[in-house]
Amino acid sequence: MNILDSELIQNQLLSSGYEFVDQAEKANIVLYNTCSVRDLSEQKVLSRLGVLKKRKDQGEKLVVGLLGCMAERTNTDILEKNPHIDLLVGPSRLGEIGGLLHNLRGERKIALSDFRTRKGKSLEHEPMDSLEALDAARLTGSKALKSQAYIRITRGCNKFCSFCVVPRTRGPEVHRSFESILNEAKSLVDSGVLEITLLGQTINHYPEFAKLLREIHDQNPGLKRLRFMTSYPRDFTDEALDVMASSERICKYLHIPAQSGSDQILRRMNRGYTREQYLDLIRRARERMPNISIVGDMIVGFPGETEEDFEASLSLIREVRYQNIFVFKYSPRPGTVADKRELDDIPMEIKKLRNNRMLECQNEVSLAEHQKAIGSRLSVLVEGYAKIGSKLQARTQGDQIVLLEGPISLIGQLVEVQITQASALSLTGMLSSGLPPEALA
Numbered sequence: 001m002n003i004l005d006s007e008l009i010q011n012q013l014l015s016s017g018y019e020f021v022d023q024a025e026k027a028n029i030v031l032y033n034t035c036s037v038r039d040l041s042e043q044k045v046l047s048r049l050g051v052l053k054k055r056k057d058q059g060e061k062l063v064v065g066l067l068g069c070m071a072e073r074t075n076t077d078i079l080e081k082n083p084h085i086d087l088l089v090g091p092s093r094l095g096e097i098g099g100l101l102h103n104l105r106g107e108r109k110i111a112l113s114d115f116r117t118r119k120g121k122s123l124e125h126e127p128m129d130s131l132e133a134l135d136a137a138r139l140t141g142s143k144a145l146k147s148q149a150y151i152r153i154t155r156g157c158n159k160f161c162s163f164c165v166v167p168r169t170r171g172p173e174v175h176r177s178f179e180s181i182l183n184e185a186k187s188l189v190d191s192g193v194l195e196i197t198l199l200g201q202t203i204n205h206y207p208e209f210a211k212l213l214r215e216i217h218d219q220n221p222g223l224k225r226l227r228f229m230t231s232y233p234r235d236f237t238d239e240a241l242d243v244m245a246s247s248e249r250i251c252k253y254l255h256i257p258a259q260s261g262s263d264q265i266l267r268r269m270n271r272g273y274t275r276e277q278y279l280d281l282i283r284r285a286r287e288r289m290p291n292i293s294i295v296g297d298m299i300v301g302f303p304g305e306t307e308e309d310f311e312a313s314l315s316l317i318r319e320v321r322y323q324n325i326f327v328f329k330y331s332p333r334p335g336t337v338a339d340k341r342e343l344d345d346i347p348m349e350i351k352k353l354r355n356n357r358m359l360e361c362q363n364e365v366s367l368a369e370h371q372k373a374i375g376s377r378l379s380v381l382v383e384g385y386a387k388i389g390s391k392l393q394a395r396t397q398g399d400q401i402v403l404l405e406g407p408i409s410l411i412g413q414l415v416e417v418q419i420t421q422a423s424a425l426s427l428t429g430m431l432s433s434g435l436p437p438e439a440l441a
């Protein structure tokens, strides 16, 4: 969600005439779009703000902006120790940044949400005016659209998992209208986008989600891949799974965080499902789509997590056979129920150990699953160069990384590859049918 927000802010500013530089040291305006999910990310932002403060103290004319969840969570409190911040903008007001910058004139601007002061009032059907404007800026601001794009369909969350700060920073769940999502999808596909990822904190809670998937798929034959994230285990209907299974170009991919494999931890996390209910959803998905890729999130070191609870998470990983998981060491987030009611009683040393053991467990699963792909022919979308080495990096529709040799002209193209090698993190392949005509042009 933050990658999308940053891209849309950039487009908004480009269309207002701002130019971008490649290093913060060369910029007159520095904006940090922030995440509050973990304490570590906030600490990094505070340290970078410290560097900017020194520059301003030395007389440099610089506009400093703190955007996103950290601005919302800390509210104006952050200004006490960081009086050099000129712009404080929460996630629901990012569409206003262009206007706020334009009107700064040496005076600080603050744009945070008011959902905290509107308790009890449903925002479910309120238009996301500011965010709609931000999303629309993509189509006018960006000259060269890439082959992949995100579309936000929902913002905020109503679940209140006990560890999570998101409902306090991004506010209650608000859905975009069917029509605006369909229009945006059509515009993107008409501009050459091949893969769309729909975004929402609990995306499958969108009303008539199955219908939305089907309509985007059916109305856009030029769209080669449609995927979505993040799904919430409790809300997944059979209808949505049926649409996924029967629509050829909807990726057989689910990002569906379990967070723990232990029922007592899930209860204290207020996740609203049991291990068995989670496994039942995985079974329902695999019955319809035997090769579906399942990706998950796990938290280690939640308060009170015993060795037995942790082992239950490891056994869930082996049972689900995730394609990949994101592992987080628990850190208490101010204002959350877990922070108020639970003692952060698992020492950091144990959290680190569990983190590493969990990654090792997942690596074993990933390697075994990847090895099954050797010899198969897969369609992949080439995204760019791999971070290490000279190979290109591509992705399967199940979001597996595939490394391959090929010319730069393949970037942005869908090609067929023959898988030749596998590791826990990626597959290696070779072009199986020569270069596509687009790459030769």
Ligand code: SF4
Binding pocket: 157, 158, 159, 160, 161, 164, 165, 166, 167, 201, 202, 232
């Ligand atoms: S579902 Fe839970 S973890 Fe996910 S955003 Fe909502 S509160 Fe946070």
